[in-house]
Amino acid sequence: xxxxxxxxxxxxxxxxxxxxxxxxxxxxxxxxxxxxxxxxxxxxxxxxxxxxxxxxxxxxxxxxxxxxxxxxxxxxxxxxxxxxxxxxxxxxxxxxxxxxxxxxxxxxxxxxxxxxxxxxxxxxxxxxxxxxxxxxxxxxxxxxxxxxxxxxxxxxxxxxxxxxxxxxxxxxxxxxxxxxxxxxxxxxxxxxxxxxxxxxxxxxxxxxxxxxxxxxxxxxxxxxxxxxxxxxxxxxxxxxxxxxxxxxxxxxxxxxxxxxxxxxxxxxxxxxxxxxxxxxxxxxxxxxxxxxxxxxxxxxxxxx
Amino acid sequence: xxxxxxxxxxxxxxxxxxxxxxxxxxxxxxxxxxxxxxxxxxxxxxxxxxxxxxxxxxxxxxxxxxxxxxxxxxxxxxxxxxxxxxxxxxxxxxxxxxxxxxxxxxxxxxxxxxxxxxxxxxxxxxxxxxxxxxxxxxxxxxxxxxxxxxxxxxxxxxxxxxxxxxxxxxxxxxxxxxxxxxxxxxxxxxxxxxxxxxxxxxxxxxxxxxxxxxxxxxxxxxxxxxxxxxxxxxx
Ligand SMILES: Nc1ncnc2c1ncn2[C@@H]1O[C@H](COP(=O)(O)OP(=O)(O)OP(=O)(O)O)[C@@H](O)[C@H]1O
Ligand SMILES: [Mg+2]
Numbered sequence: 015x016x017x018x019x020x021x022x023x024x025x026x027x028x029x030x031x032x033x034x035x036x037x038x039x040x041x042x043x044x045x046x047x048x049x050x051x052x053x054x055x056x057x058x059x060x061x062x063x064x065x066x067x068x069x070x071x072x073x074x075x076x077x078x079x080x081x082x083x084x085x086x087x088x089x090x091x092x093x094x095x096x097x098x099x100x101x102x103x104x105x106x107x108x109x110x111x112x113x114x115x116x117x118x119x120x121x122x123x124x125x126x127x128x129x130x131x132x133x134x135x136x137x138x139x140x141x142x143x144x145x146x147x148x149x150x151x152x153x154x155x156x157x158x159x160x161x162x163x164x165x166x167x168x169x170x171x172x173x174x175x176x177x178x179x180x181x182x183x184x185x186x187x188x189x190x191x192x193x194x195x196x197x198x199x200x201x202x203x204x205x206x207x208x209x210x211x212x213x214x215x216x217x218x219x220x221x222x223x224x225x226x227x228x229x230x231x232x233x234x235x236x237x238x239x240x241x242x243x244x245x246x247x248x249x250x251x252x253x254x255x256x257x258x259x260x261x262x263x264x265x266x267x268x269x270x271x272x273x274x275x276x277x278x279x280x281x282x283x284x285x286x287x288x289x290x291x292x293x294x295x296x297x298x299x300x301x302x303x304x305x306x307x308x309x310x311x312x313x314x315x316x317x318x
Numbered sequence: 319x320x321x322x323x324x325x326x327x328x329x330x331x332x333x334x335x336x337x338x339x340x341x342x343x344x345x346x347x348x349x350x351x352x353x354x355x356x357x358x359x360x361x362x363x364x365x366x367x368x369x370x371x372x373x374x375x376x377x378x379x380x381x382x383x384x385x386x387x388x389x390x391x392x393x394x395x396x397x398x399x400x401x402x403x404x405x406x407x408x409x410x411x412x413x414x415x416x417x418x419x420x421x422x423x424x425x426x427x428x429x430x431x432x433x434x435x436x437x438x439x440x441x442x443x444x445x446x447x448x449x450x451x452x453x454x455x456x457x458x459x460x461x462x463x464x465x466x467x468x469x470x471x472x473x474x475x476x477x478x479x480x481x482x483x484x485x486x487x488x489x490x491x492x493x494x495x496x497x498x499x500x501x502x503x504x505x506x507x508x509x510x511x512x513x514x515x516x517x518x519x520x521x522x523x524x525x526x527x528x529x530x531x532x533x534x535x536x537x538x539x540x541x542x543x544x545x546x547x548x549x550x551x552x553x
Contacts, residue, residue, distance in 0.1 A: 189420060192409075192413060192416060192417060192420075193420070195406070195408070195409060196406050196409070196417050199406045199407060199408055199409070200404055200406060202368060202404070203400065203404040203406070204417075205366075205368065205388040205389055206366060206368070206388060206392065206398050206400060206404075207392060207397070207417050207418055207420060207421075207464065207468065208388075208389045208392030208393055208420055208421035208468065209389060209417075209420065210387075210389045211389070
């Protein structure tokens with residue numbers, strides 16, 4: 015029971031991180047109907063930039079922790095937003111209207127370029143970092159096993175809830191959100207009522223990138239080690255999460271992320287850590303076979 | 319107010335408009351009639367910049383808008399109720415009307431909304447219903463209402479009567495007349511040539527991407543060619 019609870023906590027924290035990345039996939043898919051295969055690298059940059067920021071701040075003699083977190087977050091967001099914007103400008107926009115696979119190929123090209131750039135600049139070895147936020151609450155103890163909820167996990171879960179709320183409000187209640195939904199539902203008509211479609215699509219890439227930056231920061235704090243290749247696997251899992259939840263659906267992406275995190279935590283906890291990725295992707299296959307629209311993506315009944 | 323000068327429009331290799339000249343004066347209702355595939359929708363869409371003319375110029379209130387971005391053209395004061403209505407299906411009636419107003423100042427919104435709902439009381443009853451679940455006629459009203467929310471000086475309408483019951487068609491034509499009398503210029507594309515020509519001050523006949531005839535509504539209604547080609551079998 016205690017062990018179960020601990021895996022639940024771990025799974026939810028991990029799932030929150032996947033969920034944040036998954037939102038970037040789902041939003042971009044919603045608006046242009048394509049997967050942004052350069053999105054995993056956004057998260058990787060977020061992780062690197064936040065780690066470098068922490069190292070620099072420590073070298074400068076340390077700084078109050080909340081301020082350090084905020085500075086790292088802002089730095090990570092600035093870099094990832096630039097990257098997200100650049101990907102849209104270089105890989106997607108010029109190829110809009112050409113055959114469907116072309117932008118995917120150029121996006122994969124851009125992510126390989128970025129992986130190698132980071133590898134050259136930062137080296138291929140994993141980068142370790144001292145834990146910044148340590149300690150936590152001991153929830154219960156039984157037979158020598160203690161269930162802990164670390165401060166970091168609380169930080170991750172609360173920040174995720176806040177961001178989800180803000181994003182849901184943006185999409186549902188602001189004129190930017192309405193422009194995004196209009197572009198998603200009928201791009202030509204959106205232009206015909208005066209939406210700047212290009213700018214709306216760019217903004218969507220940037221918003222997704224900002225969330226991936228947060229995920230990058232979280233993973234740096236959570237694991238303390240990163241390398242230039244983390245974007246690929248996390249990207250694939252977050253993509254799986256987006257599909258699992260129903261691609262195009264914001265709550266779906268979060269739900270998918272949480273499920274993936276839980277599956278991973280429980281599989282590693284009860285079976286073997288080696289096959290946790292196999293477990294994750296097998297679930298994806300099962301969902302796609304039995305419920306191809308994902309958990310929350312429902313086929314719309316429409317008269318058009 | 320609006321002028322097409324030798325406008326050509328291509329879809330790939332297909333030349334859909336072959337050098338058309340059309341002029342619309344402030345305060346007029348001008349109609350464009352023609353058979354299926356003549357290029358009526360293309361004319362309206364070229365004016366909006368999707369696709370842009372490959373040759374010739376489109377001028378609106380003295381400004382060359384041939385190569386302007388679509389959203390900027392809307393901001394200039396042109397709104398469109400497009401072919402096929404194109405309501406945002408997963409937005410409510412209210413949100414669709416809100417979308418229509420994105421180029422206008424927020425302080426106009428409440429009054430404009432009231433006006434549009436006054437013209438189409440049916441929309442008020444269904445204000446929270448999703449666009450995609452409205453009936454065809456309700457969608458048409460919403461498409462027109464959404465265009466009106468942009469406070470256009472020039473309103474483009476592509477076949478507003480398509481698929482509607484005769485009573486609703488009459489209502490919609492009444493409304494076009496009413497908003498025109500309040501000062502809005504209307505460019506109306508119609509299959510329903512009889513009604514359109516009765517309503518319009520002037521009209522153009524489009525055949526295979528070329529303007530073959532133009533004149534006042536009465537003149538065109540009286541012309542034997544028009545009668546033979548577009549009014550056969552009455553109305
Ligand atoms: N996107 C497109 N790609 C290729 N050809 C097109 C496209 N849109 C229209 N066309 C062609 O251009 C010509 C004019 O089409 P348009 O839609 O303007 O006709 P229309 O007069 O509006 O006809 P209808 O009364 O049927 O609506 C047609 O031959 C049509 O096949
Ligand atoms: Mg047409």
